[in-house]
Amino acid sequence: xxxxxxxxxxxxxxxxxxxxxxxxxxxxxxxxxxxxxxxxxxxxxxxxxxxxxxxxxxxxxxxxxxxxxxxxxxxxxxxxxxxxxxxxxxxxxxxxxxxxxxxxxxxxxxxxxxxxxxxxxxxxxxxxxxxxxxxxxxxxxxxxxxxxxxxxxxxxxxxxxxxxxxxxxxxxxxxxxxxxxxxxxxxxxxxxxxxxxxxxxxxxxxxxxxxxxxxxxxxxxxxxxxxxxxxxxxxxxxxxxxxxxxxxxxx
Numbered sequence: 001x002x003x004x005x006x007x008x009x010x011x012x013x014x015x016x017x018x019x020x021x022x023x024x025x026x027x028x029x030x031x032x033x034x035x036x037x038x039x040x041x042x043x044x045x046x047x048x049x050x051x052x053x054x055x056x057x058x059x060x061x062x063x064x065x066x067x068x069x070x071x072x073x074x075x076x077x078x079x080x081x082x083x084x085x086x087x088x089x090x091x092x093x094x095x096x097x098x099x100x101x102x103x104x105x106x107x108x109x110x111x112x113x114x115x116x117x118x119x120x121x122x123x124x125x126x127x128x129x130x131x132x133x134x135x136x137x138x139x140x141x142x143x144x145x146x147x148x149x150x151x152x153x154x155x156x157x158x159x160x161x162x163x164x165x166x167x168x169x170x171x172x173x174x175x176x177x178x179x180x181x182x183x184x185x186x187x188x189x190x191x192x193x194x195x196x197x198x199x200x201x202x203x204x205x206x207x208x209x210x211x212x213x214x215x216x217x218x219x220x221x222x223x224x225x226x227x228x229x230x231x232x233x234x235x236x237x238x239x240x241x242x243x244x245x246x247x248x249x250x251x
Contacts, residue, residue: 034072037062038086041079046122050080050129077130081137084130087123088144091116102219103227105155107211109148110181114203117189125190149174156218177214184210204229 040062044053053076059066073079094112099105117124131141153174157167185206187193200206208228215223 030072033064037064037069037072038079038083041076042083042087042123045080045083045126046120049122050076050126053080077134080126080130081134084123084127084137085140087120087127088140092144092147099155101224102156103211103215103223105158106152106177106214106218107207107227109152110177110210111203111207113148113181114185114206117185118203121189124186145178149178152177173214173218177210180213181210 037058041053041058043061044057048057055069055076056066058076058079059069091112094116096108096112097104099108127141131138149171153167153171156170156173184196188196188200188206200209212223212228215221
């Protein structure tokens with residue numbers, strides 16, 4: 001369980017190199033048809049994924065002939081990069097409430113990420129697939145992740161003034177948090193792990209669990225009780241275990 005510049009987005013829409021700008025429509029009608037194809041591609045990506053997607057799938061979804069697709073896009077990779085770049089812009093533009101305390105510094109961005117996975121598991125899977133195959137998109141994906149991570153790291157330092165955490169160490173902690181968030185949430189919403197889904201039923205559950213683990217590791221104390229529902233048993237962790245060993249009999 002992270003605004004994108006117009007320049008960065010244009011870099012993505014320019015891939016692959018085979019794309020001929022002369023083929024791009026300039027009329028309002030052409031632009032409308034192009035956006036219609038992108039909407040259809042987004043639906044197909046969410047439903048079937050990048051590797052299984054076919055031009056005929058996108059054409060059928062958008063209600064056009066398959067050959068017309070190539071008047072607007074040279075191939076599936078190009079339209080996919082544009083769709084996913086737009087999706088990253090949406091995620092970046094998601095409003096974040098101001099953290100009220102140290103717990104919220106971790107919880108709020110984690111909840112936003114968990115909700116994105118729950119609502120768009122197919123697109124989240126495609127982000128990883130395209131980042132692995134298209135260097136230009138991987139740069140944008142890394143920039144997005146870096147912004148998400150840096151926000152958490154700065155929040156940790158700001159909310160932990162009495163600590164000795166340097167900015168670099170705080171950034172490392174935030175990256176570790178991001179890896180754990182991605183791993184668990186991917187398992188819940190992309191791989192749909194049935195065991196996890198029995199316990200972690202909502203994005204709030206996932207964000208609360210992940211944030212509670214990191215709160216304890218970072219601040220060496222339990223999160224505020226008012227912040228916990230699913231993970232309330234964490235308040236019993238770390239307490240001394242009573243000595244239940246049998247006492248030796250006096251001779």
